[in-house]
Amino acid sequence: MSAPTLQDIRCCFEGIIPAVVATCSAEGVPNVAYISQVFYADERHVALSFQFFNKTRQNILANPHATALLIDPGTAQFYRLHIRYLRTETEGPLFEGMRAQLAGIASHTGMQGVFRLLGSDVYEVEKIEALEGDPLPAPPRRNGLLGAVRRTSERLARCASLDEALTAVLGGLNDHLGIRHAMVLMLDPAAQRLYTVASCGYATSGVGSEIGLGQGVIGVAARERTPVRIGHMTNAALYTQAMRSSFDANMPDHEPVTDIPYPGLAQPHSQLAVPIQSGGRTLGVLFVESTEELQFSYEDEDALVAIAGHLGSAIELMQAANEAGDAHPAPHVPERPVTPAAAVPLVVRHFCANDSIFLGDSYLIKGVAGAILWKLLRDHRQLGRTEFSNRELRLDPALRLPDVSDNLEARLLLLQRRLVEQGGGLRMEKTGRGRFRLVLERPVNLVET
Amino acid sequence: MAVPLPPDLVTMMVRGVSVIVASRDATLRPNLMRAVGSRVEEDGRTITVYLSRRQSRQLVQDLAATGHIAVVFSEPSTHRTVQLKASRLDMRNADPQDIPVLERYREAMELEIQQVGFAPPLTRAMLAHRLEDVVAVRFTPEQAFDQTPGPRAGTPLGSTG
Numbered sequence: 290m291s292a293p294t295l296q297d298i299r300c301c302f303e304g305i306i307p308a309v310v311a312t313c314s315a316e317g318v319p320n321v322a323y324i325s326q327v328f329y330a331d332e333r334h335v336a337l338s339f340q341f342f343n344k345t346r347q348n349i350l351a352n353p354h355a356t357a358l359l360i361d362p363g364t365a366q367f368y369r370l371h372i373r374y375l376r377t378e379t380e381g382p383l384f385e386g387m388r389a390q391l392a393g394i395a396s397h398t399g400m401q402g403v404f405r406l407l408g409s410d411v412y413e414v415e416k417i418e419a420l421e422g423d424p425l426p427a428p429p430r431r432n433g434l435l436g437a438v439r440r441t442s443e444r445l446a447r448c449a450s451l452d453e454a455l456t457a458v459l460g461g462l463n464d465h466l467g468i469r470h471a472m473v474l475m476l477d478p479a480a481q482r483l484y485t486v487a488s489c490g491y492a493t494s495g496v497g498s499e500i501g502l503g504q505g506v507i508g509v510a511a512r513e514r515t516p517v518r519i520g521h522m523t524n525a526a527l528y529t530q531a532m533r534s535s536f537d538a539n540m541p542d543h544e545p546v547t548d549i550p551y552p553g554l555a556q557p558h559s560q561l562a563v564p565i566q567s568g569g570r571t572l573g574v575l576f577v578e579s580t581e582e583l584q585f586s587y588e589d590e591d592a593l594v595a596i597a598g599h600l601g602s603a604i605e606l607m608q609a610a611n612e613a614g615d616a617h618p619a620p621h622v623p624e625r626p627v628t629p630a631a632a633v634p635l636v637v638r639h640f641c642a643n644d645s646i647f648l649g650d651s652y653l654i655k656g657v658a659g660a661i662l663w664k665l666l667r668d669h670r671q672l673g674r675t676e677f678s679n680r681e682l683r684l685d686p687a688l689r690l691p692d693v694s695d696n697l698e699a700r701l702l703l704l705q706r707r708l709v710e711q712g713g714g715l716r717m718e719k720t721g722r723g724r725f726r727l728v729l730e731r732p733v734n735l736v737e738t
Numbered sequence: 739m740a741v742p743l744p745p746d747l748v749t750m751m752v753r754g755v756s757v758i759v760a761s762r763d764a765t766l767r768p769n770l771m772r773a774v775g776s777r778v779e780e781d782g783r784t785i786t787v788y789l790s791r792r793q794s795r796q797l798v799q800d801l802a803a804t805g806h807i808a809v810v811f812s813e814p815s816t817h818r819t820v821q822l823k824a825s826r827l828d829m830r831n832a833d834p835q836d837i838p839v840l841e842r843y844r845e846a847m848e849l850e851i852q853q854v855g856f857a858p859p860l861t862r863a864m865l866a867h868r869l870e871d872v873v874a875v876r877f878t879p880e881q882a883f884d885q886t887p888g889p890r891a892g893t894p895l896g897s898t899g
Contacts, residue, residue, distance in 0.1 A: 306856075309810070311760035311768035319768050319808040321760035322885060323819060343892045344883075354767045358758065362856075365863035367772070367793065400817070403888050420771075421792040423866035425859060 293419050295332055298368050299587045301359040302329045303520060304394045310337060310357045312348035320344045325394055325404055327357055327370075328387045329587070330411060335372065336383055338391055339408040349374040355412065366424035372412035382515035384409045389509060393519035431588060437465035438592050442599050450719060451698045452705070454603050455487035458575070458596060463489060466592060468577045470554060473565070473600075474500065475573040475699040476511055480656070483511055483574060486703050488552050495552025496706045497654060507574050510562035514571055516590050520583040522558045549652075559584035563593045567601035572696065575600065608698050611679045611723035634732040635713050639663045641737070648713035657695070658704040660688050665727050666735055679723040701725065740783045741882045742896040747820055748782035751811045754846030759787050759875065760808045761800040769797040774867040775836075775843040776811070785809070785822065786876045788832060788840060790867040798873055802829060807877050810885060815853040819886050820895065822879035832872035840872070 301308070308327045313319050322345045326338035337357070339346060349355055353374035360367050378384045388406045395404035441461025448454040455473050462468040472488035472495065481502040485495045503512040510517040557578040565573040575597045577585065638647040645655035646662055654662065661682060668674045679697055683690055690697065705717040705725075714730035743751075757773035775788035787809055791798055801807055805826050812819040832840075844865050848858040882895040 309758045309770060309772075311762075311770035311808070313762040313766045313768040315766070317762065317766055317804070317806065318823065319760045319762045319806050320823075321758050321768075321770055321808045321810050321821065323810065323812060323887075325887075341887075341891050352766050356760075356768050356770055358770050358772065360772075360864065362860075365860050365866075367864075369770075371767075400887060422790075423863055425863045 293368065293417050295329060295335065295414060295417065298359065298361070298417065299329055300361055300363060301368060302327055302335075302587070303362065303583070304390065305362040305583070306360050308357050308359050310345060310355055312345050312355045313352055314344075314348050315351040320348055324357070325400075326387055326391055327359060328383070328390070328409065330383055333414055334375075334411055335370065335414055336378070336387060336409040336411050338387060338404075338406055339377060339410045340391075340404055340406060342407075349410065361424070363428050364424040364426070365422070367420040367422060369418040369420060370414055371416040371418075372414050375411045375413055377408040377410050379408045382513040383411070385509050385513040386515050386517055389506060389517045389519055393521040431586075434466075434588055434592050437461070438595050440465045441596050445596075445599050445603055448603065449607075449722070451486075451604060451607055451696075451702050452719070454600060454607065455702075458600050459487060459489040461596065462577060462593075466589070468579075468589075470557075470579060471575070471577045472552065473573060473575055474507060474511075475696055475703075476502070476571055477657070478695060483507060484703060485549075485552065486573075486699050486706070491552035491554075493550065493552050494706070494710065495550060496710065497658075497703055498549040498551045500551070506560045506562045507576050510564050510576075511571055511574050514564050514566065516561065516563045516594060518561045518585055518587075518590055520559055520585070522556060522582070554578050554580060556580070558582045561585040561590060561593060563590070563597045565597045565601045565604070567605040572601050572604055573699075604696065604698070608696055611698055612683060613680070613723070632731060634734040635715070636734045636736060637666060637715075638736045638738055648711055648715070651711055651713070653711055653713075654704060654707050657688070657690065658700045658707070661700060662704055664688060666733060669727055669729070670733075670735060675727050675729075676720065677725055677727065679725075739880070740878045741822075741880060743782040743820075743879070743882055744895065747818075747895070748778065748780070750813055750818060751776070751778040751782070751785075751820070752780065754843045755811050755813045755850060756847070757787055758810045758812075759789060759794075759797065759801075761797055761804060761806050763796070763800045764803065769794075769800055771797050772864065773809075774865045774872060775840040777839045777843075783878050784876065785879065786839075786874050788836070788843075788867075788872050788874050791871045791873055794873075798829070801827060801875055807875065809877075812885075814850055817887055819884075821883045821885045822877075823881040823883075824877040824879055826880075827875055827877040829873055829875050832869055832874050834869070836872070836874060837869065840867070840869075 307323045310324045311321045328336040330336045355372050357370040387409050391406050444457040448457050462471050470490035474483040474485050483500045485498045488494050500508050506517045559579040562576045564571050643655050644659035646653045646659045708715050716728040718726045720726050757776045760770035762768045771794040773787040774790050777786040808823045810821045848861045851861040884893045
């Protein structure tokens with residue numbers, strides 16, 4: 290049997306059957322210990338979870354040579370890894386990825402509170418042996434993941450707006466990868482928060498709900514710019530997104546009235562969050578979850594990273610195109626006559642303090658998107674305008690939009706979707722690249738507070 | 739001198755739980771393998787672990803050359819784990835008299851592993867061996883350490899006197 294690569298044996302790194310590691314003291318006394326996690330770091334490195342100050346720890350600091358025994362949980366094929374200790378990481382993507390996975394393993398094995406990651410011990414892999422034996426036949430390989438990525442990618446390539454792109458990605462995950470619960474969150478770099486712009490498979494869309502950077506599986510993936518994958522339900526508070534409200538109760542910016550509920554599953558058994566990046570910047574997070582254990586393998590992670598990469602590039606390109614929107618006037622889309630109902634006008638209330646907007650008594654939106662809507666409504670009242678461009682919003686000093694790294698298109702999409710969900714008779718319609726129209730189906734009464 | 743082991747621990751070991759064997763070579767490089775069987779005398783003083791040679795060539799060489807052995811016994815369903823160490827051992831080829839020991843061990847492990855969610859075929863594949871390829875390693879534990887995950891992990895058990 291030719292020597293396998295780390296890539297070939299990634300199924301051994303799920304922590305389903307614990308690995309064992311042998312070390313040796315400087316005095317020549319061997320030691321053997323179970324290890325909760327052998328984590329795939331890259332093609333030539335693995336990281337072992339450092340959870341306790343034990344003999345293994347003492348030994349590798351004195352003698353860096355170690356040998357790990359891994360088993361394929363599907364076939365019982367054994368692999369022996371000859372490894373050499375290099376360093377310990379206590380923060381960063383590798384550490385956070387391991388910490389999240391360990392929280393899942395701990396909950397699964399009843400070891401919450403006992404398993405705690407103190408560090409990621411990084412080892413160079415010197416040799417991998419596939420041991421002789423009588424393993425079970427390998428289960429049939431999952432076919433079609435690459436095809437699923439391709440089809441999702443094709444759908445994405447046909448999109449001309451962020452709205453379409455997000456629909457294409459969520460549709461692709463559902464149709465081609467069998468993923469039923471998914472959401473896309475965009476990063477607000479100034480506020481250090483992520484806001485939901487699209488979701489599927491939940492009772493409520495949760496569009497507009499927010500998560501702090503570093504909070505939960507999603508927040509950690511964004512902060513550390515690394516995929517975070519948990520294969521078991523975890524009770525570890527750090528990874529429980531649904532706890533948001535009680536978590537943030539002590540935060541100064543917490544306002545229950547303006548808190549759109551997080552849409553995710555109350556008890557996810559598998560979670561995978563993948564950062565959406567482009568040009569070295571984090572734009573947001575693609576998040577999927579399931580009610581089943583071990584639903585997402587490293588292969589699903591590979592697929593989602595590829596899709597998130599394509600989505601990241603698409604978002605950047607669309608934003609660039611929309612910012613230049615005025616240079617390419619779109620074909621005129623005739624305005625449909627709107628007959629404002631003679632009925633009661635809609636009271637739109639704006640609170641300066643946080644730019645929150647209420648339609649009647651219902652909370653709509655706050656922050657940048659709130660400020661944008663208020664500007665549109667005021668321009669409509671004072672100047673009778675209904676046609677707007679992304680570019681003018683970007684350039685409007687009164688809006689104090691964050692720098693270009695902020696995704697205006699995502700803010701507008703969020704606003705557009707919230708307006709549709711609230712059904713107050715206000716709408717935004719896209720009329721061309723970087724252009725849109727404000728539609729008022731009934732008279733509005735603007736109130737500044 | 740043999741280290742005395744708590745009776746309930748010996749009971750667990752006698753019943754048959756996961757066994758991993760380690761040693762090291764002259765340059766202090768460690769090696770390890772899962773045992774395909776174990777036999778623990780009721781007094782916990784004489785322990786035999788069985789290795790499949792084709793999976794453990796270097797390990798068997800290291801054990802023979804150095805006499806150093808480290809073994810963990812671990813109950814998968816409870817994580818209860820103990821590590822035993824010795825600096826003297828003897829080795830022999832397994833013979834037909836060992837068959838009942840190996841079979842009993844496999845049956846015990848099938849039950850154990852089933853409790854953590856894996857069907858017997860996986861356990862059988864994990865412990866697969868050919869008798870003529872199996873080596874029996876016998877030793878008397880000189881040191882024992884509690885290795886159950888938690889704050890007491892690493893605590894020596896008993897005393898070497």
